Structures are given as structure tokens and as C-alpha cells.
Amino acid sequence: MQIQTTTITLTTATGPMRCLQIMPLASGNALGKKPTKTFGAVLFYSEIFQITAPIARAAAILAGQGFIVLVPEVFHELNPAGTVLGYDDTGKDKGNQDKWTKPLTSHDSDTLAMLAYLQTLAEFSGKTSSYGVCIGGHLAFRAALNPAISAACCLYATDLHSDTLPAAPGDQTLERAGDIQGELMLIWGKQDPHIPAEGRLKIYQQLSKSGCNFSWHELNAQHAFMRDEGERYDPALALWVYQQARLLFCA
Template identity: 25%
Template sequence: MGQRITLSVPDGSFAAYLATPDAANARGTAIVVIQEIFGINADMRETCDNFAREGFVAICPDLYWRQEPNVELTDKTEAEWKKALALYNAFDVDKGVADIDATIQAVRLQPGVTGGVGTVGYCLGGLLAYLTATRTGADAAVSYYGVGMDKHLDEASRIAKPLLMHIAEEDEFVPAEARAKIIEALEDSPHVEIHTYPGCQHAFARNDGVHYVADAAQEANARTLKFFQAMK
């Protein structure tokens, strides 16, 4: 279902995983899937494939390409965590958002994309999805347990398109104080819908993840699907 493609930006080029729906099932809309700290791994490819099965064109760009292209890690070993965290700590958020914006523009030109383009991100990608709602022309955005969002709440007034947020109530990477600040800053926005998941740790919706919680993941993913189905 998926294939590797190459996208170009002024300072270079990077890979992306592109999954396309069957013609009979195509909705005409697209979703940019934004990676966690582990790169374009099996989880991200499966996420793209699942969206394609639902009729969306789905694309996941390699946001680590300036540091190390084609990173593919899991959450299963200490060595992988160590490498993922090193990449995350060196990651340039502003350039990452610019690469996502370029991906949004590129996928609008893909065959069969005649409608809106949304973004969905997880962990690091959850922060970046929020920032696509404040900095890009994305038509909708979904943030799963975004890390570091509390440092960018001064941008919240720029949100003009629908933003759906999934917050884990026991997120070990987003302290309770930060979660409270995020909710307080965004809950009254007419464009933002927030859901919290009691008892869930970070990455409760990661496919085959260490902290996967089936009921919560299914609930969050159902909300996400319904949200994107409403995108025109």
C-alpha cells in the first residue's frame, strides 16, 4: 500500500512514506502523519496504511533527515531510547515545522487529493501537529500527547482551523502542571477540542508500544477518524 518518495526543500531533500487508498475508497483528502522521536518506523507506516484504508492519502516525512536520514527505531531497547532522545534533543523544531509545511504543500499536488489536508502527530509529532495549527495552512490538526506544548502556548491565538487534542493523564513526559497549563490555555478556543485519558501514560496509542492501552487507543483513534472524515 505504501511507497517511499522524495520531497525537496530549499536546503535539500528528504524521504517520506506515502500510502494511498484504493480508487473506489478514496475521499479526496490527505493526512500528514508526524513521527514520534523514533523516525519513520513500523508504527508510523502502519498508521499511514490505516488512514489509507479509510480513504485518505497519508504521508509521513522523515524529519530527522538533517541529522541522520532514514532513522527507524522502536521503544523496546535502552539503546534505541538513548539514540531517539539524542536525536530529539538536537532536533530543530522550527525547521521541522517548515518541512511539514512543505509536505502539506506537496501532498496537495498528489493525484486524487482534491480536498483538505490535515496533520496528526504523536509525542514530538504531537507538538509539531499543534504548531501546524498555528503556523501552516493545514485544514485540521490532531495532537496525541504532545511534548513541550506548554512552551508554545503564546501561539495559541493563531489557531484558526480545527484542532483535536488527546492528553494522557499520567503522561510521564508531560508533567501535571504543564498539562494543566495547556488545557487552561486552549479549552475555551472555539477551534480546539480536548480529550483526556485517565490512567494512561505517554504513547498509549502507539501501535505495539510498551504503554499501549487498547480501549483508550481505540477511543482516541475513533475520535480522530471522525474528525478527519469531517474535513472537506
Template identity: 30%
Template sequence: MLTLNGMPAYVARPAGPGPFPGVVIAHLIFGIDAEARYCADRLAGAGFVAIVPDLYHRTAPGLELPRTPEGRQQGLALMRTLTRDGVTADVAACMTWLHEEALVTPRVGMLGISLGGHVAFVAASRLPLSATAALFPGWLTGTQIPLSTPTPTVALAPDLHGRLLFLVGEHDHVVPAADVRDVADALAAARVPHEIIVYPGEGHGFFPQVPPQPADSASSADSDRPDGPTQPRSEPGHSEGGARPRTEPVRLGSAAPSTEPTDGYGDGPTWTEPSRLDGGATSGKARRDGSAAGHGSAAGHESAVGHAAAAEDESATEHECVAEDETAAEDAWRRILELFEKELRA
């Protein structure tokens, strides 16, 4: 582990002399665990210098929590010790290290997952990030946690830097449909370049889905890890476990947001095939105006992400539906890497 002014950080580097683009990764409530390291290693395998700061270093440095009820409760308690100023300072320290020590190319991106997605949203509003991928970031629209005070974090949308990719599951109880609509409205109103993807059938925590690790694997990425580097995984689009049954897109509900923070890992991820939900009127796509035809209607398979953007809004983008043999996690990886390739290597 690297140490930046007392803050532990996990680093994964591509093989070769570089220079390479840099990406800061904000971890989930469990600290720098196997999933956080996997994300860094996979980005390194794709040609990015990745660094994961220990967001808990002020209160519990080096802590890696288990995926148990006790671990979740401890993580939720530690989450309440985080402040906007603190996480901004942590990300800024990583960006400085990337530029001064890792000698990365000028543009830096950020990947944040769950709690880390909230951290990434805050950081992108305060720091010159060129691209940010926020996966199922909870508590953006309320004031339930210190990070979302004094005003809801979604109110920072006008200050966001760079392009934002927002990925969430249809049945995410931490980021319900009402929250997704509020975030989409705020991004559209602020004309933030963005893309919102809602995965039908998925709950909270569908990403990154770490595949089994062969005991004798070796990596081409140089990871600053005590027990050595991990094996770079396949490029997005390659199925680790085979295709799963595809489900039709359904109308995104409007469940009320939770009043108390939870992380959503108690139920585990739901394995269903994703569909593209960020544009178009029919053919498996969502309406940008927030309306939706009913499930199984004559208009075709449609789903709503709320007001992702007006149809003519150039700040949001539109693509075809995802490949039929991709899982939600694989599709998410493909989109994340496409974002960073386009925005960080330019």
C-alpha cells in the same frame, strides 16, 4: 519511500481514483518506523492520502530507531536538532505534494504523536491546516527543547488554524496534569475550536498499539514502501484484543512538569479502558471549569482535565462517555477519524 527535495517520506494511498483528503503525519522520536507506517496505512484504509515526512532528514535521513534504551537516547538527541522553521518547511513540502502531485481535496489535516504532536502544534500555528490531532505532545509549556523556543510552544495557541483534538493519558509523566491545564487554558483564552480527552489510567505512549501483522496479509491501500503495503486495520471501535477491565475515572493530579525531555516508553503503555473526560458535570465526565469531585464521591465518577474550557465556551465540544468495550487506542482512533471526516471532507 517517496523523496521530496531530498526528504524521504512514506506515503499510503486509498484504493480507487479519488480525489481523497490528505493527512500529514509527524512521527515519534524513533523516526518513520512500524507505528508511523501503520498510522499512514490505517488512514489510507479509511480513505485518506497519508504522508509521513522524515523529520530527521537533515541529520540522519532514513533512520529508523529501535525501541531500546539506546534508541530512545538517540531519538532524544535527534529531537534536539529540530527547529520550528525546519519542521514547518517539512510539513509545508508535504502539503504542496498532496495538492500538486496526489491531487487531494482542498483541506489537509495533520496527526502528530508525542514529539510529532509538538511538531503538529507548531505546524498548525504556521500553516493552513484544517484539522490537527495531537497525541500526548510533550514540552509544550516549557523551553526544554529547541522546538519550544524562544517562548513555550503553547504561546502559539492564538495562531492555530482549524480544529484541534488533544489526547493524553491521565498518568503521562511527559505531559503532566499541570501542562494539560496550561494548554487547555491557552486554547480556551484564544477561543481555538478544540477538544481535550484525558484517558484515566493511561501513561505515555498508549497509541497507536500496532496489532500483530499476518505474514500473508495484503492491502487495498497503495503504500510507497520498499517491502510492499501493509494490511489496513479494522475501523475504530473494533477490538483487536478484546475488552479490558474498565477503570473508574480518577481525579487528574497536578504533578510538576519534567525538566528534562523523556519519551515515556521505558514503562510501556497501561491497558485500561478509557472514559470521556471533556465535558459535563457528572456521569463519568470531567468538569470544564477545572474543578473535580473526589474519586468515589457522591457526585458520581468525575475527573478533571483542568480548565478545558468554560461551560459556555462554544470552542470546545462535549460528547457521551466512550463505549465500554473500547481501549484507549481504539477510542483515540475513532475520534481522530471522526475529526478528519468532519473537517476534511466538508
């Protein structure tokens, strides 16, 4: 499916937020006609490095499967618009600093802004899912606390087990898992040092205790195996993930 890419800026409770928008090229648009509401949406939450080239390419793959994809700058309050951090120690240090600075409630209001924007699109079918990698996996999980999210695909979600992101008492994401009404898919790399086996076990037990509807996949992979740059990339597993995400979002 052909896609079209634009950059938009949304108004949020904490300031303007730039988003990458990638969506299928509706036949109605191509012919100059009014588009029909045929496409579900995916809120795609990135790594700490924001909208890098690998993230943009991944979003394009999802959009090409028939989804309107919105990729927000997850730390828009803390950086100039358009900031992309490097995959190096400097970028990692800045991204982690941003992660530990931004309150989870500000991510919640970002999600609300994207959900409201989708309602203005003639091409939007009304069904929204979330998807994310690394800290974005956590934020995709967090987005699913909103009942408007029907499904969430969370890849090697960091900081779920450790409760280390800024939040008020009782508002850490994992402890609120019982609020999730949609379906979760959690995918982990067994060789990922950021979410060790004991951390994954804690998450699994909490999801089971909370009565969540979820599927669980532990793969022989490292952290960031979806990123198509660097030695950790596993293209075969990445292809499998995209297929599983599509099945989840279309269910």
C-alpha cells in the same frame, strides 16, 4: 478500503526528506483511468524514533479510512535516509538529542514541502489535517499554525508545556496558539509522566486564553498508549482514537 504504500523523497529548505506515503487505492487507478480528487490528506508526525513499524501500521489504519497519509522522517537532516531508531535507551537518547537540535522553523519548512507536494496529486481533495504522537503530537499542533491545516489531532504532545524545543524568542509553539485557525483535538494519558497534570493545565489555559477551537480528552492511559508494541499499548483506546480522528478530519 484498500491502500497502496510508497516511499517518496521531497525537497525541503533543509535538504531531502524521505516520507512514507500511504493512500487509498482509487478505483480510477485500478481501472487505469484518471483518478478523481476525492481524498483528504493527513500529515502524520511520528515519535522521536521516526518511521517505526508501529508508526507505519498506524498510518495504514488512517489511510484505510479514506485519507492520503504522509509520514515524514522528522529528523531527516540529522540522520541518513531510512534511519529508524530502536525502542531502547540508545534510540531514546539519539531521538531526544535530535529533538533538542532541530529548530522548530525547520519543521515548519518540512510541512510546507508536504503541502506543496499534495497539490501535485490528482487524488487530493484539497483538505489537509495533521496527526501526531509524542513529539509528533507537538509537531501536529505546530503544523496547525499553517492556515492550510483544517484540523489537528495531537496525542500526548511533548514539550508543548515546557517550551524546550529550539526556537527564536516568541516562536515557541504554545505561545503562538492564537495563530491556529483550524480545530484542535488534544488527547492525553493521565498516567503519562512526560506531560504531568500541571503541564496539561498550562496548555489548557493557554488554548482557552487564545480562543482556540479545541476539544480536550484525558484518558486513563500511559504515554505511548497508541503504540502497538510494548506493555503500554491499549487497543481499545487506540480504536477510539482512530474513530475520533476520522470524525475530526471529515468534519
